[in-house]
Amino acid sequence: MAHAAGLSVEQLIARGNEAAPATTAAALRELTARRIQREPMAYILGEREFWGLPFKVSPAVLVPRPDSETVIEAALSLLADRDRSWRILDLGLGSGCLLLTLLREFPAARGVGLEVSEAALAVARTNAAALGVGARAELLLGDWRQPGWREQIGGSFDLLVSNPPYIEAGAIAGLMPEVSRFEPKLALDGGADGLAAYRAIAAEAPRLVAPGGRLLLEVGEGQTPEIYRIFQSTGFTAEAPWKDLGGIDRVVSLKY
Numbered sequence: 001m002a003h004a005a006g007l008s009v010e011q012l013i014a015r016g017n018e019a020a021p022a023t024t025a026a027a028l029r030e031l032t033a034r035r036i037q038r039e040p041m042a043y044i045l046g047e048r049e050f051w052g053l054p055f056k057v058s059p060a061v062l063v064p065r066p067d068s069e070t071v072i073e074a075a076l077s078l079l080a081d082r083d084r085s086w087r088i089l090d091l092g093l094g095s096g097c098l099l100l101t102l103l104r105e106f107p108a109a110r111g112v113g114l115e116v117s118e119a120a121l122a123v124a125r126t127n128a129a130a131l132g133v134g135a136r137a138e139l140l141l142g143d144w145r146q147p148g149w150r151e152q153i154g155g156s157f158d159l160l161v162s163n164p165p166y167i168e169a170g171a172i173a174g175l176m177p178e179v180s181r182f183e184p185k186l187a188l189d190g191g192a193d194g195l196a197a198y199r200a201i202a203a204e205a206p207r208l209v210a211p212g213g214r215l216l217l218e219v220g221e222g223q224t225p226e227i228y229r230i231f232q233s234t235g236f237t238a239e240a241p242w243k244d245l246g247g248i249d250r251v252v253s254l255k256y
């Protein structure tokens with residue numbers, strides 16, 4: 001209603017006794033029709049809050065999830081010195097919610113982000129500028145399935161974060177319509193067993209993470225043991241996983 005009326009929620013409450021203008025009623029009917037078709041609220045409103053920050057979203061990006069805030073929580077705990085010039089890499093930027101939030105939390109840090117979708121990259125760039133961290137963020141178009149993707153990034157990082165696609169391809173159609181019909185397949189499809197992106201990232205991670213550096217990876221429910229195994233085989237040491245608000249192991253932590 002606030003969106004349709006072009007008012008803040010506070011203004012809407014203050015004017016709650018007034019009749020809605022016909023244009024507002026028409027706009028609300030249109031927005032409601034989209035929601036009835038199960039379009040996510042974030043796409044209808046064009047924005048979603050993550051870690052208390054406003055992120056623009058479009059149907060080209062995954063809607064930022066509260067579960068993914070676990071990555072931020074873990075990073076803040078593990079990289080105790082907020083003022084150090086950490087080097088941070090985010091693989092699979094989407095809206096940019098992980099990297100850009102970290103750049104806000106670590107004011108001297110610099111970040112690189114990789115994203116395969118041009119449309120998603122454009123959203124991340126808009127968010128970087130709006131959040132005032134654009135000058136410290138290098139946001140690149142690239143594909144971790146293609147040979148040479150790591151060379152494009154260069155350098156080594158104190159922290160590599162990623163929330164890659166991790167749904168088993170065959171399970172996508174059975175997800176709630178908000179996800180299966182509206183969110184980008186590129187952001188969901190983790191291949192036959194859901195782990196394809198982790199394998200691609202693991203193959204290059206030793207050349208991306210500095211000695212003593214860390215990897216924080218969001219994972220799907222039940223995937224933790226296999227993902228630890230994949231990364232331990234490339235020289236990383238497993239640390240305790242971080243749980244999401246539902247008590248599910250959501251972020252694996254690995255040290256190089």
Ligand SMILES: C[S@@+](CC[C@H](N)C(=O)[O-])C[C@H]1O[C@@H](n2cnc3c(N)ncnc32)[C@H](O)[C@@H]1O
Pocket residue numbers: 061062063064065068091092093094095096097098114115116117120142143144145162163164165166186187188
């Ligand atoms: C699950 S979404 C996560 C987005 C964002 N980091 C978040 O947490 O909301 C995964 C992202 O990885 C991107 N992606 C998928 N496959 C990729 C690939 N091969 N190379 C680079 N990015 C990829 C998708 O386009 C999508 O934006």
